Amino acid sequence: MTYSMTPKNFRRAAVAGGAGFIGSLLCETLLSVGVDVICIDNLVTGSLGNISDLHRHTNFEFRHHDVIDPILIDVDAIFNLACPASPTHYQRDPIKTLKTNVQGSINLLDVARETGARILQASTSEIYGDPLEHPQAESYWGNVNPIGPRASYDEGKRCAETLFFEYHRQYGVKAKVVRIFNTYGPRMSRDDGRVIPKFIRQALNGETITIYGDGSQTRSFCYVDDLVQGLIRMMDSDDDLIGPINLGNPSELTISALAGRIIELAGSRSRIAFSPLPTDDPRRRRPDIGAALRELGWSPSVGLNEGLRRTIACFAAEPAALLEA
Numbered sequence: 001m002t003y004s005m006t007p008k009n010f011r012r013a014a015v016a017g018g019a020g021f022i023g024s025l026l027c028e029t030l031l032s033v034g035v036d037v038i039c040i041d042n043l044v045t046g047s048l049g050n051i052s053d054l055h056r057h058t059n060f061e062f063r064h065h066d067v068i069d070p071i072l073i074d075v076d077a078i079f080n081l082a083c084p085a086s087p088t089h090y091q092r093d094p095i096k097t098l099k100t101n102v103q104g105s106i107n108l109l110d111v112a113r114e115t116g117a118r119i120l121q122a123s124t125s126e127i128y129g130d131p132l133e134h135p136q137a138e139s140y141w142g143n144v145n146p147i148g149p150r151a152s153y154d155e156g157k158r159c160a161e162t163l164f165f166e167y168h169r170q171y172g173v174k175a176k177v178v179r180i181f182n183t184y185g186p187r188m189s190r191d192d193g194r195v196i197p198k199f200i201r202q203a204l205n206g207e208t209i210t211i212y213g214d215g216s217q218t219r220s221f222c223y224v225d226d227l228v229q230g231l232i233r234m235m236d237s238d239d240d241l242i243g244p245i246n247l248g249n250p251s252e253l254t255i256s257a258l259a260g261r262i263i264e265l266a267g268s269r270s271r272i273a274f275s276p277l278p279t280d281d282p283r284r285r286r287p288d289i290g291a292a293l294r295e296l297g298w299s300p301s302v303g304l305n306e307g308l309r310r311t312i313a314c315f316a317a318e319p320a321a322l323l324e325a
């Protein structure tokens with residue numbers, strides 16, 4: 001992807017979770033504007049394939065490391081994206097999800113505290129839980145079930161936000177928090193479990209599309225290139241901008257409409273089947289991105305049809321065996 005600006009406030013960045021879907025595109029984009037990159041990842045959901053092209057850059061380094069263990073790095077910016085993001089993945093080992101969000105954040109914040117590096121937390125719209133306010137602005141405190149199956153992720157991310165704000169208040173760490181809303185794109189793993197890669201895989205294979213609930217729940221999907229631009233802008237913003245700032249595409253649709261859209265764009269003859277809605281599945285989600293526009297001059301530019309077309313084309317170009325994952 002292209003990013004026109006060379007960051008003015010950092011030259012050497014660590015990307016924790018850099019071998020994942022968003023992280024690998026972030027690494028690639030940072031390298032393209034001359035930033036040195038250290039990618040830190042334990043490969044639990046990321047892959048070496050995502051970063052294989054990056055090794056041609058002499059200023060790229062990969063460290064196979066779990067963020068729940070302390071780390072020493074010499075950088076001036078740290079992006080913390082380390083955490084499985086798909087409900088399927090983060091619910092597989094919920095205690096590890098909590099440790100990753102809490103202990104992992106502490107370890108990276110300690111590096112920022114010691115080195116003076118700026119540090120950005122990839123937080124989430126799950127902070128708002130099953131929201132009672134719509135659309136969701138940063139001022140909304142959320143409606144999260146602290147003991148449900150999504151809590152390891154939601155409460156872990158909420159605690160991470162608290163840690164970022166306390167490290168800022170107590171130690172003066174240059175902390176920044178963005179809340180990412182559903183983001184999709186070509187590099188999502190084929191067994192990711194999240195709705196867009198799953199529906200595309202099903203549509204391309206002519207399998208039944210599995211809608212949970214009656215399909216009337218909504219989401220607002222952001223194309224990954226747009227999101228990465230927002231992450232870099234936030235990291236490069238003035239020290240006094242801490243956030244939280246929502247990053248997402250406010251164009252909202254039901255999951256039924258999404259299924260129809262993917263079937264049509266993939267030219268598929270898949271049928272649709274309905275099964276029960278998972279516990280605590282948020283009913284509606286749409287970001288208020290007024291703050292991102294005001295503070296960062298950021299808004300998304302890739303519409304859903306265009307983003308889906310690009311993603312479907314990449315999935316369709318994969319060998320069939322990968323699509324069966």
Ligand code: NAD
Pocket residue numbers: 016017018019020021022023040041042043044045046047065066067068080081082083084085086100104122123124125179180181182183184
């Ligand atoms: P992903 O699962 O593809 O990426 C997460 C990366 O973190 C993977 O490479 C994984 O191996 C790595 N990781 C996980 N635990 C780790 C640990 N303990 N130590 C080191 N590395 C670890 O998911 P993604 O969609 O690219 O999400 C990236 C970040 O953005 C996550 O923190 C996620 O919570 C956040 N986010 C994503 C979305 C979205 O819609 N994609 C929405 C909200 C927030």
Ligand code: UDP
Pocket residue numbers: 086087182193194195196198210211212213217219255277278281282
């Ligand atoms: N979903 C679905 N069928 C699937 C996977 C997901 O209907 O096979 C629904 C899910 O119940 C949710 C929405 O799609 O309402 C988005 O799910 P995803 O796991 O992508 O992300 P979430 O926003 O729930 O974290």
